[in-house]
Amino acid sequence: DILNHWAKDDIQFMVNRGLLAGTNDVSFSPDAAVSRGTLAAILGRMANADISGYTKSSFTDVKKDAYYMGYVEWVNTKDIMNGKTSAAFVPDSAITREEMALILFNYTKVMKMNLPAIYAENIFADASKISAESADAVKQLQMAGILAGKSENRFDPQGIVTRAEVSAVIHRFIKLTMNGTLDQGWTQNDAGQWMYFENGTAVKNQIKNIDGKDYKFDIFGIATDISASKPQADTPEKNKETYTVKSGDCFWSIARMFNVDMYTLAVSNGKTLSTIIYPGEILIIPQQ
Structure with a gap:
């Protein structure tokens, strides 16, 4: 169900890295809402958080055997994402765009990440609807290129975040933190x-x-x-052949697979031979 979806590459990136799975064996449900429990799991996996020590839930509505239980404890302990009340996390509740901005901004502070100002500040047409609590987070993430607007320059702060949308945002976030730029x-x-x-x-x-x-x-x-x-192949950059990095790959093995120069492969992707490449990362294969 992602074959012709605009976020196909972003979704595949998330699945390949184990950050977000399908809703069943054959469907991803790209336009379904992202729940609080799912976002907690995504962030914990992205941080490679050790959740082995979390054996009991602090919230009455998070079951001990829920796949996100340990991650909910981790984000709550780190003050990245707290419960709606002291007793309820409300894991099945959908995330809004301004909530996602604030949670991601909290994540950057906990992980001691400095967000660069790559893009000029954009004053969204509905900026007055963004809560005061989330306004700075939206601004910082927009200027870093992690969050973007929607039609007619709207941010849509109370809009529900879809699984496709969170895939695109997290993909941008990881590209930024891995490469230092977008x-x-x-x-x-x-x-x-x-x-x-x-x-x-x-x-x-x-x-x-x-x-x-x-x-x-x-x-x-x-x-x-x-x-x-x-x-995306219709845009100039995407016309080039690409390869999704698998576990155990390195520049040498990929260059040998495609019969290209290892150094040229690295440079074509804005990297050096010493750069670490990760499973799920998409590399451009230079043409002979």
């Missing part, structure tokens, strides 16, 4: 619409020639002639 140029917002960034600012309200093709951008920076479900 590619600009073509990128998708949190509704899967294509935008183009130059020097941290979206191209808006013009027709721009990019790699020999004209694209029309509306006043909000959305490329109006590219649909949200358009395959």
Whole structure:
């Protein structure tokens, strides 16, 4: 059910890294809501948190045998994500976009991560609807390129986060923390619409020639002639062959597999030969 979804690559990244599984053996349910328990598990797995010491739940509504029990204890202990009350975590409740922003921002502070300002600050059209508690988190994560807007430059702070949306956000987060930066140029917002960034600012309200093709951008920076479900291979960067890193892979083994130069492989992906590559990471294979 993700074959033609705009977040297909993001979802595959999450599944490959063991951060988020399908809802059953054949479905991912990309447009279903993300629950508080699931987000706790994602963050704990992302941090490689040791939850072996958590054998009892602090909350009456989190069962001892729930897959997220240890992760709920971890995020609560670290003050990344607390219960709705002292007794209830409400693990099945859906997460809103502003809640996700605040929780991720808390995670960066606990993990001692400094978020870079890669993009210019964007004043969302519905900024007045963002709670005071979450406003700074939204700003910092937007400027770091982790969170983006939706149609008509809305942030949609009370909107429910979907499994596809959290996959895209966490994928950006991991790319940023692994590489120290995010590619600009073509990128998708949190509704899967294509935008183009130059020097941290979206191209808006013009027709721009990019790699020999004209694209029309509306006043909000959305490329109006590219649909949200358009395959990423249609953008210049994505035309190149790619490979998803598997456990045990290294630059030497992948270069040998594709009969390419190991150094060129690393440089083509903005890395050095000493850079660690992780299962689930997508590498561009340089063309001969």
